[in-house]
Amino acid sequence: MKRILIGAAALALSVIPCVGQSLDDLNIQIHGYATQGFLYTSNQDNVFTTTSSNGSAAWSEAVINLGAAPMPKLRVGIQARYFLLGNYGNSITIDWAQADYKVNDKFGLRVGKVKTPFGLFNETQDIDPSYMFALLPQGLYSIASRNSQLAEYGGVLYGTLNMNTLGKLEYRGWDGVRAVSKDDGNFLGQRESGTTLPNGISGSAIGSTLRWKLPVDGLMLGASLNYVFKKSAPIVNTPTTGASQTTTNGTETVSPFSNPYYFAKYEHSKVMLAGEVYKNAAKQFVALTGAPVTEAINDDFVWYAMATYKVTDKLTAGVYDTQDINHGAALGPKRYTKDWVISGRYDFNQFLYAKAEEHFIDGTRTDFDVTLNPNGLLPSTKLTIFKAGVSF
Amino acid sequence: MKKLLYAFLLVASASIFAASAQAQAIVIANPSVKSSDVSKSDLRDVFTGAATSLKDGSHVTPVLLKSGTVNDEFLAAFIGKNDTSFRAGWRSLVFSGQASMPRSLDSEAAVVEYVAHNSGAIGYISKSTPHEGVKVLSVK
Numbered sequence: 001m002k003r004i005l006i007g008a009a010a011l012a013l014s015v016i017p018c019v020g021q022s023l024d025d026l027n028i029q030i031h032g033y034a035t036q037g038f039l040y041t042s043n044q045d046n047v048f049t050t051t052s053s054n055g056s057a058a059w060s061e062a063v064i065n066l067g068a069a070p071m072p073k074l075r076v077g078i079q080a081r082y083f084l085l086g087n088y089g090n091s092i093t094i095d096w097a098q099a100d101y102k103v104n105d106k107f108g109l110r111v112g113k114v115k116t117p118f119g120l121f122n123e124t125q126d127i128d129p130s131y132m133f134a135l136l137p138q139g140l141y142s143i144a145s146r147n148s149q150l151a152e153y154g155g156v157l158y159g160t161l162n163m164n165t166l167g168k169l170e171y172r173g174w175d176g177v178r179a180v181s182k183d184d185g186n187f188l189g190q191r192e193s194g195t196t197l198p199n200g201i202s203g204s205a206i207g208s209t210l211r212w213k214l215p216v217d218g219l220m221l222g223a224s225l226n227y228v229f230k231k232s233a234p235i236v237n238t239p240t241t242g243a244s245q246t247t248t249n250g251t252e253t254v255s256p257f258s259n260p261y262y263f264a265k266y267e268h269s270k271v272m273l274a275g276e277v278y279k280n281a282a283k284q285f286v287a288l289t290g291a292p293v294t295e296a297i298n299d300d301f302v303w304y305a306m307a308t309y310k311v312t313d314k315l316t317a318g319v320y321d322t323q324d325i326n327h328g329a330a331l332g333p334k335r336y337t338k339d340w341v342i343s344g345r346y347d348f349n350q351f352l353y354a355k356a357e358e359h360f361i362d363g364t365r366t367d368f369d370v371t372l373n374p375n376g377l378l379p380s381t382k383l384t385i386f387k388a389g390v391s392f
Numbered sequence: 393m394k395k396l397l398y399a400f401l402l403v404a405s406a407s408i409f410a411a412s413a414q415a416q417a418i419v420i421a422n423p424s425v426k427s428s429d430v431s432k433s434d435l436r437d438v439f440t441g442a443a444t445s446l447k448d449g450s451h452v453t454p455v456l457l458k459s460g461t462v463n464d465e466f467l468a469a470f471i472g473k474n475d476t477s478f479r480a481g482w483r484s485l486v487f488s489g490q491a492s493m494p495r496s497l498d499s500e501a502a503v504v505e506y507v508a509h510n511s512g513a514i515g516y517i518s519k520s521t522p523h524e525g526v527k528v529l530s531v532k
Contacts, residue, residue, distance in 0.1 A: 029493055031486055067492050070464075072451070077489055096489045105450075115488050123488040130484030160443065196397050269472070313474045346475040349460075391483060 006258040013185040027069040033391030034062040035072045035128045038184035039344045042382035045364075048144055049086030049188070051089040052181050059387075060084045061128065062096070081126075086372075088185055096151050104159075111155040115216040116223035117172040117209050120263040120276050122149060129391040132308050132316045132345040137364045139324030139337065140278050142263075144185030152176035152205060178228070180275070194240040195286065197252060203231025209261075218268040228282075230254065237288050244269055250288035257282040270310035277303040281328075299328035317344045324365050324370070333379035337365040352390050359383035415517045417466040420504065420526040424511040429530040436471050438514060440481055441491040454514040455506050456486045456496045466516040470531060 037059035039052040058080070067077035078097040083089035092308065098112035117123045124130050125141040142149075154176015161169045180186060181200040188206040192195070207226035209294040213354045214221065232253040238245060263276035279299040281349035287293045306320030320341045361367075368377050419430065420464035426448045437443035438450050446452055457463040459475065467478050497503050500517040507513040509523030517523060 029486075031470065031483075031493065033487070035417075065487055065488065067486070069492055075492055079489065095487075098489055100489065102444065104443050110489070123490070127487040128482050130480050130487065199499065310474070310477070313476060321409045350479055 022352040032064040035389040037387040040384045045381040057221045107161045119261040132383040137304040137322035147184040152178040168213040172209040195237045201233035204229040253285045255283040270307045275305040296329035336363040338362040353388040357385040419529045421514045450516045454494045458496045
């Protein structure tokens with residue numbers, strides 16, 4: 001698979017003279033982008049499985065996108081991504097591969113591996129050139145466990161209904177199977193304690209999103225509900241500590257859960273304001289042969305409020321505050337992450353940009369792992385990010 | 393005081409000139425498009441990928457200028473964005489599989505040529521550019 005993808009990427013790059021433009025006869029378009037990030041944490045805490053306390057450049061992405069419109073209402077396309085973040089990724093994956101038939105503005109259908117359109121940013125959370133922050137609020141849009149959220153094998157119905165004086169209502173409905181790979185960040189803690197999911201875990205998910213564009217210019221209110229059916233997968237456990245290194249097999253089961261999202265966005269002139277709240281309550285059971293079933297409970301409530309301002313045509317500044325609190329966890333810094341963020345983005349031209357960002361993080365609920373923090377975690381961390389990107 | 397007055401007049405003239413310069417961008421469409429006018433909100437939806445048809449039901453396909461003054465004027469006056477934000481918006485649609493990037497052409501003459509020969513095409517040029525074979529849509 002990797003070879004095929006590399007071959008496809010090489011083929012695409014061989015026609016780079018046509019970058020960003022349609023190949024007229026075939027209605028084919030080729031686009032792409034690449035980013036390189038640098039992370040530095042002010043104390044001993046390492047984030048995202050990097051060695052950020054020493055400064056880390058282990059954050060790279062490259063995306064190639066091929067699309068064609070063989071008929072006016074039909075589009076087909078595929079997008080491949082190379083992703084590296086610390087110990088995550090370092091692999092090429094398919095973001096989406098789909099056929100999209102848009103009957104009219106009121107109704108369209110996408111099938112294949114499709115992006116799951118919940119929340120304010122889920123469809124675009126991995127498209128760095130499209131937003132100003134280097135990191136979106138991690139309680140909702142975790143860069144370390146995108147697999148579990150970004151896309152699914154199935155379909156999306158979509159459209160926009162004109163409600164005249166009441167504005168416009170955009171709808172999305174999805175149904176599909178979401179496959180989470182064994183390397184996903186969701187399983188990091190388990191991996192570090194010696195439990196792996198050789199086949200990852202898959203399960204069905206359905207949901208819908210409504211976005212109401214009010215008659216007030218630039219104002220949108222929205223809500224999503226994402227329902228994930230019960231899923232289970234085989235696991236293998238080899239303890240990493242203690243005298244016994246015996247391998248045991250078992251099963252991991254995640255009980256059904258639903259995630260509601262409520263969000264709002266206002267854009268006018270140089271200002272953008274947005275906010276979102278999200279709830280995630282899920283139970284995870286691990287049953288190993290000869291051992292009692294263990295249960296892990298996540299009961300997260302996450303919110304953020306953000307604002308950006310276009311200082312000049314090329315410079316945008318932004319700030320956000322976010323909190324992720326796991327009400328199912330014991331009291332202490334592991335129960336929450338509170339993050340104040342100040343950020344700036346400079347667009348040198350249509351293609352090249354740079355971002356600089358400072359995070360003031362309180363708590364260790366998200367983004368920290370055990371293996372790379374052998375001396376434990378301090379409750380407060382400052383994270384500095386520099387990132388550069390190019391797109392065509 | 394006199395200097396202050398001259399300075400004020402200069403700024404005022406510049407503002408008037410800038411305003412009239414903004415009005416130089418016009419919207420053109422292939423004659424297959426039924427409407428002779430378009431609302432600013434519909435125009436913004438079409439050029440930001442939120443819609444592919446006008447109120448009269450005409451299917452439309454936007455075509456862009458790659459860069460330049462007319463491009464900047466059109467985006468500022470009718471879409472409410474600068475070129476960087478405008479293209480970032482399209483990139484988010486393209487890379488999330490929601491749309492294809494509109495065709496971007498090098499010159500206003502090329503835009504006229506393309507719009508004239510492609511059903512449903514809609515674009516923008518300066519008022520002074522010859523535009524035979526296309527219809528001009530007034531923006532309400």
